[in-house]
Amino acid sequence: xxxxxxxALLDAIVLAVxxxxxxxxxxxxxxxxxxxxxxxxxxxxxxxxxxLQKDDCLEVYDMAFAGRNxxxxxxxxxxAAQLSLYRAEWEIYSSKITGVLDGQNVRADGVDEGGIG
Amino acid sequence: MDRAQFMRELEELLADxxxxxxxxxxxxxxxxxxDAGIENEASVIRDLGSPEKVAxxxxxxxxxPEKGYExxxxxxxxxxxxxxKETEQMPEKYGEGSGKEKRFFRKGNQAALILAVILLVFIxxxxxxxxxxxxxxxxxxxxxxxxxxxxxxxxxxxxxxGGFAAIVAxxxxxxxxxxxxxxxxxxxxxxxxxxxxMVLGLISIAIRxxxxxxxxxxxxxxxxxxxxRGEAVK
Numbered sequence: 071x072x073x074x075x076x077x078a079l080l081d082a083i084v085l086a087v088x089x090x091x092x093x094x095x096x097x098x099x100x101x102x103x104x105x106x107x108x109x110x111x112x113x114x115x116x117x118x119x120x121x122l123q124k125d126d127c128l129e130v131y132d133m134a135f136a137g138r139n140x141x142x143x144x145x146x147x148x149x150a151a152q153l154s155l156y157r158a159e160w161e162i163y164s165s166k167i168t169g170v171l172d173g174q175n176v177r178a179d180g181v182d183e184g185g186i187g
Numbered sequence: 188m189d190r191a192q193f194m195r196e197l198e199e200l201l202a203d204x205x206x207x208x209x210x211x212x213x214x215x216x217x218x219x220x221x222d223a224g225i226e227n228e229a230s231v232i233r234d235l236g237s238p239e240k241v242a243x244x245x246x247x248x249x250x251x252p253e254k255g256y257e258x259x260x261x262x263x264x265x266x267x268x269x270x271x272k273e274t275e276q277m278p279e280k281y282g283e284g285s286g287k288e289k290r291f292f293r294k295g296n297q298a299a300l301i302l303a304v305i306l307l308v309f310i311x312x313x314x315x316x317x318x319x320x321x322x323x324x325x326x327x328x329x330x331x332x333x334x335x336x337x338x339x340x341x342x343x344x345x346x347x348x349g350g351f352a353a354i355v356a357x358x359x360x361x362x363x364x365x366x367x368x369x370x371x372x373x374x375x376x377x378x379x380x381x382x383x384x385m386v387l388g389l390i391s392i393a394i395r396x397x398x399x400x401x402x403x404x405x406x407x408x409x410x411x412x413x414x415x416r417g418e419a420v421k
Contacts, residue, residue: 120248
């Protein structure tokens with residue numbers, strides 16, 4: 071991928087991935103899901119999850135699985151609010167970028183500049 | 188490197204963060220290996236990179252979670268953060284701090300140099316007695332502008348006070364002996380004028396000479412400290 075993913079966008083993607091599982095999901099699966107859309111190293115996800123957990127966007131609980139404890143992540147109310155904020159922001163951002171890249175010569179104030187001459 | 192070795196190294200590398208943070212991270216990666224399964228162990232280790240890299244990322248985020256948003260970037264090469272160089276991540280001992288104290292005498296540490304200069308000023312009389320001769324002379328010459336400024340400053344203040352006292356005394360004397368009184372006032376005025384001249388001289392020294400002198404001193408100590416460091420490294 072030629073474009074870099076900022077921390078906020080990665081947060082948004084992780085929140086979206088976690089939100090798909092109502093009962094919560096675990097670190098390995100989150101990483102694989104994120105890697106499905108983004109080429110990132112597996113080592114990147116832990117700090118993101120930890121930070122989202124500290125910011126009360128994610129809650130953590132342990133559940134027995136195959137004879138051991140597995141840590142699950144679940145969206146909190148704050149996390150859900152944050153995700154909808156990210157969704158709205160992404161809508162605005164991505165449509166602007168798409169507009170420019172598609173060659174509609176649009177200025178920031180929305181006035182069509184037209185071509186040269 | 189297998190999973191056990193990876194986890195052991197990671198634990199060592201995280202020795203200088205808090206117990207809760209360390210346990211949380213280790214638990215996460217233990218979980219991660221469990222979920223990946225033995226068949227994926229090698230590929231997980233390969234993708235995680237080195238324990239150093241994993242530790243660097245964890246610490247970079249702990250150090251400054253707010254700034255992490257500004258400095259860190261997730262690129263196609265993974266998380267990239269100019270602040271977290273992998274080589275700096277290995278703590279020398281368990282439970283050691285972030286190693287800030289070691290950086291005390293690094294190049295460009297003005298505070299350390301200023302401290303050294305102040306210390307020299309204070310110990311210079313003792314040095315004179317103990318070592319005597321050349322060293323104290325060198326220190327004396329080095330600190331000449333400093334003494335000049337102090338001397339001029341004290342002189343100016345003394346002259347100013349004396350001048351005003353003379354004027355006041357002269358006004359009093361005028362009533363009794365007019366001639367002597369006027370002369371005393373005149374002397375007072377001269378003293379004040381001299382004080383003003385000294386202050387002006389002092390300012391010109393402070394502006395012109397001191398920065399130059401200070402730069403030379405800084406260079407000197409820098410070289411001294413840097414050479415020492417260089418030798419220590421070898």
